[in-house]
Amino acid sequence: MTTTAASPWQAGATLEGRYLLTEPAGRGGSATVWHARDERLGRMVAVKLLKTDLLDDEAALHRLQVEAQALARLRHPNLADVYDYGLVHQGRRLSAAYLVMELIDGIPLKQVLTEQIRLPWEQAAQVGAQIADGLAAAHARGIVHRDIAPGNILLPAGDVKIIDFELCAPPGSNEYDADGQLIGTPAYVSPERLDGRLVQPAADVYALGVLLYRMLAGTLPWRADNAVALMTAPLLRPPTPLPPVPGLPPQLAAAVAACLSEQPDQRPSAAELAATLRAHTPDEVPAVVAVPAADDEAVTHILPWRPAGTRRRRRFLTAAAAAAVLAAAGVAWAVATRTEPPQFSAAPPAPQASLAACTAVYRLLSDDGGRYRANLTVTNTTDTPVSGPVAFTVPGDQRIDAAYGWAQRDRTVTNNTVGTVEAGRSAVVLVGGAYTGTNPLPTAFTLAGKPCAPTLLSTSGSRLPLPAASGATGPVAPGSGGPVLPGDQASPAASPQAPTAAPPSPEPPQSPEPSPAEPSPSAANPGDGEGEGRVLAPVPPTGP
Structure with missing residues (x-):
């Protein structure tokens, strides 16, 4: 694998003996853009230099090359032109990857x-x-x-x-x-x-x-x-x-x-x-x-x-x-x-707010019979801030994706990314995962170890019935291979309306x-x- 050299690029440096860097025009997550002079053609250009710590990142190098090739195929008054693209090596070390563009x-x-x-x-x-x-x-x-x-x-x-x-x-x-x-x-x-x-x-x-x-x-x-x-x-x-x-x-x-x-x-x-x-x-x-x-x-x-x-x-x-x-x-x-410090969304209504330390509104977003996606809105219904993880119990064989911040141990799933939830405020966390057979929805949720009063919503936002016993297996998601729910018919029972726009x-x-x-x-x-x-x-x- 080609190794990378420390970046020598600063104002006054010349890239490949042609592009004289004059001043930085902007810095991005992957690159620094310089004002530069093309010494060969005598014109001002913009040089996009990939940052040194990304020179060993194949994905970053590929994105820069794709950008160069895409712009080279385009000629339009509302699109910036690209003039050149290249890689600079010092021996076996890659010291620069760059894109030369129209200076706008x-x-x-x-x-x-x-x-x-x-x-x-x-x-x-x-x-x-x-x-x-x-x-x-x-x-x-x-x-x-x-x-x-x-x-x-x-x-x-x-x-x-x-x-x-x-x-x-x-x-x-x-x-x-x-x-x-x-x-x-x-x-x-x-x-x-x-x-x-x-x-x-x-x-x-x-x-x-x-x-x-x-x-x-x-x-x-x-x-x-x-x-x-x-x-x-x-x-x-x-x-x-x-x-x-x-x-x-x-x-x-x-x-x-x-x-x-x-x-x-x-x-x-x-x-x-x-x-x-x-x-x-x-x-x-x-x-x-x-x-x-x-x-x-x-x-x-x-x-x-x-x-x-x-x-x-x-x-x-x-x-x-x-x-x-x-x-x-x-x-x-x-x-x-x-x-400004982070703020959470206003709390949606939820049942039994006066009897529980928190409420949990679990809304199914999609389910294709093998994978699903949902969001979970947990609201602090106490008068004081609460700090601690959000957790719920998996009622079936679901394996929860870790990418949203969840960690699963057996049938308990925990998320520590929420931080502090102020009194009367909510935290929203996405949930995604895979399953086989059916996809029963969870009903046992906690915030900082305190049980939350649950509400289940279908993909359309309609309320789903809760099982009679707390913590029992919940309704099965539509399209998951399980029974069809009374579905998107709103139950006259106690669950609240879906949060309104x-x-x-x-x-x-x-x-x-x-x-x-x-x-x-x-x-x-x-x-x-x-x-x-x-x-x-x-x-x-x-x-x-």
Whole structure:
């Protein structure tokens, strides 16, 4: 195996005798981007250098090569051009892997939304049309971007450029890597990506729909207080309707709603969306501008993360324009956010709240007869904070996936990622696993060793009947090979209604340790920290 050398790259260094590095333009989880001068052709370029500690990571090297090859096949006004790609060796040691691209003098859309909250609808539609044009060109050449988000859109004067094709893939390829990991920006990950379906262009259209909603409304389409809730909300309820936007043509509001459809085949193509946006937008629209920040808001950081209970290669997660580790936010994901201490979602109603120290709402999300996925909302119903693990008893032969932070011993499953749950607040944790035969749902839950009053919900959100004896085998999940439940008929018995959709919120909670490179955001600014940046989501596919 080729060994790696310590990085010699700093301002004034020359890469392969050709590219003179002048100053860093931004740092990401996997690479540093430099302003550089091509000494051979006498022009300024951007050089993306893979970070030294990733030079022995075959997956990182492969992603850089895929990005180079994808961009080399694309020529479009709304896509950055690639000029060169290479590996630098010192003897047998690999000292650099790099990509040379068009240097774009533009402001990230993320920064604009941070400063302005929302855009006039004409500007939002014009920006959206150009993004859709670029995506249509990429889709026509068999490339799906897979990370459309404000941090990956640059706004040169009067123009729009889609950048960072690091995660791109051809349609029909697997969404998950060999380790069962999904990479993306939480707020913009489509439902089918979470379900592990094959890569398809409709995922980019969904992400653009979320971005259009964000530009028009100043918020996200779903309320979410953490990254788990942010990513799973589209699986649980429809988006909040777009609030009234003065002057917005109804055709554009309908187009945004269509982009957010849960089913990919109900969304328009990127080309259709571009045509709709352009047909209902004035020809003359002022260019989007923003005041450049005093500090470099493009700086990103490597946040080490390893799924609990697994032995995996080192992975990373990045957050565009500043990040810090949300170390114990009551979820199994490590999430890149900023400034505020973690908050849990408001407690859903649950039975026997006055008789138990906690309540547990277990909702089945999917079940294909061999694998299933669910979320578990545990609420502290006492008057004091509670710290301790969430646990439940497996009623059948299920083997619970460790990737969500669960550890299974015999029939007891424990999760220590929740941390402290404040009085009257909730923690949401995902559950996934495999089984043979039937899939009875658990009914015996605890928080910090205290029993919780259980509620079971079907995939549609309807209540399921509880067994007569506490801790007895619960109902069998529909589609699991067991008996058909009274199913999605709501029992008149005591279980509460499923949690109802809340109004949208701009982002999940923020980290108590802001990045030193990032100025403190305004408390009234909903553009900050909406889950932007990459998050490695340990969400195994639902298939067997």
